[in-house]
Amino acid sequence: MKFSSIPRLSRAQLLLSILLFTPTTLSVDPYVEIPIEVPPDNADLRTLDRNVLSWSIQNRDIAMYTVTPMLKHFFHDLSVNIGASISLRVGGGESDKAHYSPNNTISMERFQTGNYSRMNITLGPNYFKAIDNYFEQEIRYIWCLNLRNRTNRYEGAVTVASGVLEHLGDQLDYFEIGNEADFLGSQGFRPSDWNVQMMKPEWDIIVERVQDLSPNKQIKFWAGGFANPAYRLHQDFNVQGMLAAGYQGNHIPWYNLHLYPQSGCFADPIMEALLHHDATVKNISYYVDQVAAAESVGAQFLMGESNTVSCSGIPGISDTFAAALWMVDWVLQSASIGIRRVYIQSGTQAPYSPIHPHDYQGIRDWADNNYTAGILPLAYGAYFLSEVVSYDDSLIISAIEGGNDTDYSSYAFWDESNSLRKFVVLNLELYKSNEGATNPSTPDSQFEPTEGPRGRSTFNVSTPWPVGEELSIIKLQGPGSNAKSGVNVSHFVWKEDSGEIDSNLVDEILTVQEGGFVVFDLWASEAALVQPYSIVTENEHPTKLNTTAASTTVEGVVLRTRGAEDAEGAAGRVALSWSMMWLTVMGAVFWTMT
Ligand SMILES: *[C@@H]1O[C@H](CO)[C@@H](O)[C@H](O)[C@H]1NC(C)=O
Ligand SMILES: *[C@@H]1O[C@H](CO)[C@@H](O)[C@H](O)[C@H]1NC(C)=O
Ligand SMILES: *[C@@H]1O[C@H](CO)[C@@H](O)[C@H](O)[C@H]1NC(C)=O
Ligand SMILES: *[C@@H]1O[C@H](CO)[C@@H](O)[C@H](O)[C@H]1NC(C)=O
Ligand SMILES: *[C@@H]1O[C@H](CO)[C@@H](O)[C@H](O)[C@H]1NC(C)=O
Ligand SMILES: *[C@@H]1O[C@H](CO)[C@@H](O)[C@H](O)[C@H]1NC(C)=O
Ligand SMILES: *[C@@H]1O[C@H](CO)[C@@H](O)[C@H](O)[C@H]1NC(C)=O
Ligand SMILES: *[C@@H]1O[C@H](CO)[C@@H](O)[C@H](O)[C@H]1NC(C)=O
Numbered sequence: 378m379k380f381s382s383i384p385r386l387s388r389a390q391l392l393l394s395i396l397l398f399t400p401t402t403l404s405v406d407p408y409v410e411i412p413i414e415v416p417p418d419n420a421d422l423r424t425l426d427r428n429v430l431s432w433s434i435q436n437r438d439i440a441m442y443t444v445t446p447m448l449k450h451f452f453h454d455l456s457v458n459i460g461a462s463i464s465l466r467v468g469g470g471e472s473d474k475a476h477y478s479p480n481n482t483i484s485m486e487r488f489q490t491g492n493y494s495r496m497n498i499t500l501g502p503n504y505f506k507a508i509d510n511y512f513e514q515e516i517r518y519i520w521c522l523n524l525r526n527r528t529n530r531y532e533g534a535v536t537v538a539s540g541v542l543e544h545l546g547d548q549l550d551y552f553e554i555g556n557e558a559d560f561l562g563s564q565g566f567r568p569s570d571w572n573v574q575m576m577k578p579e580w581d582i583i584v585e586r587v588q589d590l591s592p593n594k595q596i597k598f599w600a601g602g603f604a605n606p607a608y609r610l611h612q613d614f615n616v617q618g619m620l621a622a623g624y625q626g627n628h629i630p631w632y633n634l635h636l637y638p639q640s641g642c643f644a645d646p647i648m649e650a651l652l653h654h655d656a657t658v659k660n661i662s663y664y665v666d667q668v669a670a671a672e673s674v675g676a677q678f679l680m681g682e683s684n685t686v687s688c689s690g691i692p693g694i695s696d697t698f699a700a701a702l703w704m705v706d707w708v709l710q711s712a713s714i715g716i717r718r719v720y721i722q723s724g725t726q727a728p729y730s731p732i733h734p735h736d737y738q739g740i741r742d743w744a745d746n747n748y749t750a751g752i753l754p755l756a757y758g759a760y761f762l763s764e765v766v767s768y769d770d771s772l773i774i775s776a777i778e779g780g781n782d783t784d785y786s787s788y789a790f791w792d793e794s795n796s797l798r799k800f801v802v803l804n805l806e807l808y809k810s811n812e813g814a815t816n817p818s819t820p821d822s823q824f825e826p827t828e829g830p831r832g833r834s835t836f837n838v839s840t841p842w843p844v845g846e847e848l849s850i851i852k853l854q855g856p857g858s859n860a861k862s863g864v865n866v867s868h869f870v871w872k873e874d875s876g877e878i879d880s881n882l883v884d885e886i887l888t889v890q891e892g893g894f895v896v897f898d899l900w901a902s903e904a905a906l907v908q909p910y911s912i913v914t915e916n917e918h919p920t921k922l923n924t925t926a927a928s929t930t931v932e933g934v935v936l937r938t939r940g941a942e943d944a945e946g947a948a949g950r951v952a953l954s955w956s957m958m959w960l961t962v963m964g965a966v967f968w969t970m971t
């Protein structure tokens with residue numbers, strides 16, 4: 378959902394709403410025991426899609442991202458970890474204004490600067506060229522088509538589909554028809570009683586005409602993409618409504634709705650709410666029925682657009698470390714009820730984006746200022762999730778029971794024979810600090826630092842792992858919940874200006890204690906991923922081959938730089954070179970003796 382010119386609340390209204398909605402600040406006990414039940418209850422298990430975290434970018438922004446290599450590097454590193462192509466939905470408000478003409482002569486550079494009409498967007502070959510030339514690895518696309526314009530039997534949808542098929546056809550997974558089509562009635566593009574039934578004949582014409590473009594390949598579609606959340610049903614715009622209206626068949630393997638937990642257009646969102654695990658559980662719980670409806674016809678359900686706050690996000694919320702922690706919790710909570718994928722909406726200048734590819738002038742209330750290219754905390758949330766997904770076979774997720782009324786959250790990951798492979802614990806306690814509070818890539822925000830020292834909790838997790846097994850723990854960490862910079866995943870950092878890897882990930886080594894207990898500390902606002910170190914060394918990593926082995930001990934903690942050859946290999950080589958030396962010395966002795 379993109380910002381449209383809806384007036385923001387006045388300062389007085391803002392103050393009033395803050396006074397009316399004072400969130401309770403939750404804390405986490407200094408000592409927490411988390412039992413992982415073994416074997417897991419089969420009813421709670423859900424397959425984890427490698428693309429569980431995916432991306433959605435508007436037509437204009439995707440071309441604008443291509444002027445610097447930042448997005449490409451970001452996607453590359455995520456893709457290596459998840460062992461799959463990145464799934465990218467090209468969609469948003471502009472989808473319903475777009476047409477395509479092979480005769481359009483707008484230059485590639487102009488598409489890349491985004492400087493062309495906003496009302497009638499005619500894409501041309503140079504638009505697709507900009508995108509196709511840019512990515513070095515395969516991207517799998519979902520392309521949203523124009524449902525709003527009915528001229529000439531949906532010429533907008535059909536021409537854009539022809540452009541996509543011609544230029545990116547090999548990488549196209551699905552088309553989608555209409556972005557947030559439930560709004561077409563209230564926006565005046567359709568009758569005010571517009572519903573899913575009325576939309577069906579229009580949808581069918583587009584499906585048929587697009588399929589006609591590609592006689593040799595069955596074209597598949599995502600159905601839905603509605604803006605209203607499941608807990609505020611508008612007309613019949615949900616999965617049950619679509620099924621009743623007959624949106625079904627082999628050509629519709631996925632259904633989707635959009636969901637933002639807070640609104641940036643109509644309400645005053647707050648950062649603190651992102652750290653309320655109970656709010657996340659509640660938001661997602663409304664989708665259990667949607668998943669069941671999709672699965673009842675052999676299809677799957679996903680969230681086609683999501684992020685912290687709708688309408689491009691809000692500085693001080695969407696661009697903070699809290700947003701990164703929220704995203705991890707939100708995506709894993711979704712996966713744990715069977716929402717297969719969550720597409721995070723991003724733009725080149727939006728506060729809710731992981732990457733700002735180039736310098737830009739602020740939007741809306743921040744339009745007077747200029748900001749730099751940069752990387753926001755959300756990018757590190759994405760990196761952390763890619764480490765969760767990284768595995769050489771299929772993973773299955775379950776939420777660990779007991780965390781839904783607390784300010785921590787935990788998830789277990791199993792293999793197909795129900796052996797525990799990994800777990801994640803998020804300490805969502807709030808901590809606001811002056812450290813890392815600004816970032817030149819996003820507007821500054823007001824905040825009150827938390828009084829007193831930062832909370833810290835010891836987590837004692839019971840696992841079925843054998844005593845003495847060597848584990849890796851990596852952390853999504855930052856100086857405070859409100860931090861806009863200084864965030865990393867166990868020292869893994871990208872360069873702010875290029876998106877290249879600046880410093881590599883460092884695994885901290887833990888060992889399983891007597892009885893299978895795994896014990897570690899987390900600061901307020903910090904998350905951990907724990908797994909056997911052997912899993913880490915088996916999987917691909919963006920820098921796997923570049924560094925040399927190093928196992929250092931700092932204050933009793935064993936650290937191993939990711940990408941290093943495994944410690945045994947290195948130790949083995951040292952031992953080998955010693956024995957070679959010994960042989961050489963002995964040989965020399967023998968030689969002189971004879
Ligand atoms: C493109 O130009 C050719 C040649 O002028 C014309 O025949 C064709 O109809 C044009 N196509 C579109 C979609 O405008
Ligand atoms: C946008 O494009 C027009 C037409 O090419 C040009 O005159 C104008 O200077 C451009 N504006 C910016 C901000 O680049
Ligand atoms: C869009 O605008 C261009 C030039 O302004 C015009 O030639 C074209 O016909 C318009 N396309 C549509 C689909 O309205
Ligand atoms: C598309 O729809 C918009 C809004 O109704 C309208 O202004 C525009 O003229 C339409 N364009 C075409 C090519 O039908
Ligand atoms: C969704 O979560 C937000 C906090 O992110 C909360 O304010 C809102 O009340 C929740 N909505 C529902 C319907 O549970
Ligand atoms: C931001 O950039 C614009 C365009 O380059 C410039 O006109 C404006 O003065 C800059 N604003 C500030 C506050 O530097
Ligand atoms: C929270 O967890 C308890 C069990 O620990 C469960 O009974 C309850 O339904 C859960 N609540 C939600 C909203 O998921
Ligand atoms: C972890 O919990 C178990 C079970 O309560 C307990 O026996 C063990 O001492 C705990 N370990 C630590 C380090 O607190």
Ligand SMILES: *[C@@H]1O[C@H](CO)[C@@H](O)[C@H](O)[C@H]1NC(C)=O
Nearest residue numbers: 854855856863865868870880
């Ligand atoms: C990573 O973050 C932690 C916690 O904020 C900080 O101590 C550490 O210096 C950071 N490391 C890098 C490489 O940025």
Ligand SMILES: *[C@@H]1O[C@H](CO)[C@@H](O)[C@H](O)[C@H]1NC(C)=O
Nearest residue numbers: 877878919920921922923924
């Ligand atoms: C790793 O080394 C290869 C070969 O020297 C190089 O092409 C690649 O860019 C390096 N990767 C990183 C992340 O430094």
